[in-house]
Amino acid sequence: MPDTSSRFTEVAPRVWVAHYDWMHVNITLVGGSDGLLMVDTHGSAEAARVVADDVRRLGAGPLTGLVNTHEHWDHHFGNATMVEQFGEMPIHATEWARDHIEASAGRTFEHYEQATDHPRREEILATTLHLPTHPFSSAVQLDLGDRAVELIHPGRGHTSGDLVVRIPDADVLLGGDLVEESDPPFIGDDSWPLEWPTTLDLVISLMTDATVVVPGHGQVVDKDFVQAQRVELGVIAETIRDLASRGVPQSQALAEGEWPWDRALLESAVRLGYEHLPRSQKRLPLI
Structure with missing residues (x-):
């Protein structure tokens, strides 16, 4: 018999999350009377076709809009597939993310060209880019008919172009990769480790004690989890400042x-932190 089950699970009224084993990626659907808004689209055209099948199995309405939480490939390489499968629709992202997706994707394609033994190399390289069509700078409200959804750029953190999605009537917040549950948040070469804690402060201010928080990767969490992650990121930032001073x-x-995470995860954080510190907060090295 064909599989008629959908990975999408309702975590709040008309908000469904599907968790995929590859990279522990989360894809979220937000339902309104005008259709479904999908937040992030997975890491390849092939993976996105699985997501599209899950949307159909859920049967909650037509897909009418997409959101990319930032410019990294695992959050937007499914855009073209969604448009092919469901028709043209607005794709929302921050202006920074829209302007840097092509360059970011180019680095991803270059990496997987070299990774000849990676099991997903071919499907990643076969992906076609489809850029966001509706960029915004700081905040925008989307009308889903009987529901408003807010897209907010809270500041720099995981990248310069992160956004979070707030669904006020359901008390749900989608954190993108500003929040991760499956592993500590990834601090990469385009991250802002000194600013990430204060960016999370703004994100936390959008929550209540009962808010359902969907991270970019991993299981659904709550406000306490995000606050604990903010503390760890704050320790990293303050340790960098202290050492440099x-x-x-x-x-x-x-x-x-003294670091809260494995040192192997913090090489970029330390390098970038030192680079981003103003000269006034750095002393000449002790001899």
């Missing part, structure tokens, strides 16, 4: 600092 050189910072 005491004249500890960047090359020794990882070894000398």
